[in-house]
Amino acid sequence: RKEVEQDPGPFNVPEGATVAFNCTYSNSASQSFFWYRQDCRKEPKLLMSVYSSGNEDGRFTAQLNRASQYISLLIRDSKLSDSATYLCVVSPYDSWGKLQFGAGTQVVVTP
Amino acid sequence: GAGVSQSPSNKVTEKGKDVELRCDPISGHTALYWYRQSLGQGLEFLIYFQGNSAPDKSGLPSDRFSAERTGGSVSTLTIQRTQQEDSAVYLCASSLAVGGQPQHFGDGTRLSIL
Numbered sequence: 688r689k690e691v692e693q694d695p696g697p698f699n700v701p702e703g704a705t706v707a708f709n710c711t712y713s714n715s716a717s718q719s720f721f722w723y724r725q726d727c728r729k730e731p732k733l734l735m736s737v738y739s740s741g742n743e744d745g746r747f748t749a750q751l752n753r754a755s756q757y758i759s760l761l762i763r764d765s766k767l768s769d770s771a772t773y774l775c776v777v778s779p780y781d782s783w784g785k786l787q788f789g790a791g792t793q794v795v796v797t798p
Numbered sequence: 799g800a801g802v803s804q805s806p807s808n809k810v811t812e813k814g815k816d817v818e819l820r821c822d823p824i825s826g827h828t829a830l831y832w833y834r835q836s837l838g839q840g841l842e843f844l845i846y847f848q849g850n851s852a853p854d855k856s857g858l859p860s861d862r863f864s865a866e867r868t869g870g871s872v873s874t875l876t877i878q879r880t881q882q883e884d885s886a887v888y889l890c891a892s893s894l895a896v897g898g899q900p901q902h903f904g905d906g907t908r909l910s911i912l
Contacts, residue, residue, distance in 0.1 A: 719899075730889055774840070785856070785857070788841040
């Protein structure tokens with residue numbers, strides 16, 4: 688079983704719609720969580736950190752559910768420029784430096 | 799520059815040759831990481847350095863892979879006797895410290911082994 692699992696998608700989303708997807712992690716000792724965005728053939732870029740209480744950054748909302756060991760990302764009012772692969776990233780407390788990356792969820796926003 | 803800098807951007811070499819990839823982290827970042835990403839795959843952790851501590855090499859796939867970080871700044875990843883399965887994008891990242899800090903990535907080196 689992979690340590691971080693994501694639905695690969697693609698999620699095809701009409702422009703202006705809302706899309707949400709989850710990521711599950713297996714290590715209950717995980718302490719830090721992030722969403723990264725990766726465009727085709729580009730490097731990953733930090734989208735947002737995920738805090739226990741949930742957090743929002745503009746059109747993006749991230750939630751953490753420790754009991755069920757998943758995090759979620761919701762994108763409101765989708766823009767064409769939101770088309771990318773979204774990587775779920777987890778940092779275990781017992782292995783700080785080794786961020787664990789999911790394989791990514793592809794989102795395609797269509798006009 | 800302000801970001802993580804990697805060189806070369808692209809490297810094409812013949813099977814069996816050695817290659818060196820370079821990473822210059824963000825100034826002031828004490829932690830440096832190497833990953834590789836094969837086409838259509840997620841990121842695979844290779845190694846990280848934190849300050850003067852011994853690096854965590856647990857992700858290196860074989861003894862043909864090695865990395866060093868001189869002076870706590872620039873790092874080189876060396877692959878000896880390259881094989882075709884080594885073809886991938888090699889990504890370097892840095893962070894302020896190890897410990898749940900977000901990592902900032904360079905553009906990567908696209909390595910192709912013929």
